[in-house]
Amino acid sequence: MPERKKPSAREQTPSHLIDQRIRDLEGWRGETLARMRALILEADPEMTEEWKWTTPVWSHHGIVCTGESYKQHVKLTFARGASIPDPSRLFNSSLEGNTRRAIDIHEGEKVDARAFKVLVRAAVAENGRAVKKRKK
Secondary structure, three states: OOOOOOOOOHHHOHHHHHHHHHHHHOHHHHHHHHHHHHHHHHHOOOOEEEEEOOEEEEEOOOEEEEEEEOOOEEEEEEOOHHHOOOOOOOOOEOOOOOOOEEEEEEOOOOOOHHHHHHHHHHHHHHHHHHHHHHHO
């Protein structure tokens, strides 16, 4: 049996692991996750990509959202979604909780890019307020 090559440090960075997840998903789920990732990074250029719980995570002053894929949908879960305004009503999942809110995107569905970026920026701002409260 051939010896398995250990991934380089570059291949293990969160951004590369997210790249690999997108490639592995293929089809509409990979395309959807890639599109939403691009919108997240456009909304906040200071966003940090992380890899936690074998899941893509985007953070700024704390977790903004995670990106999970399921057979029937791609789910973007906002860690403090219940605390941020959603005038465009993008949140359509996990609505019963006191903290998180999520957006489930099914095949063929499109998310309003402008409204989504507003939501991301609101989540970053909410995280910033939470950090300031803890420092007092």
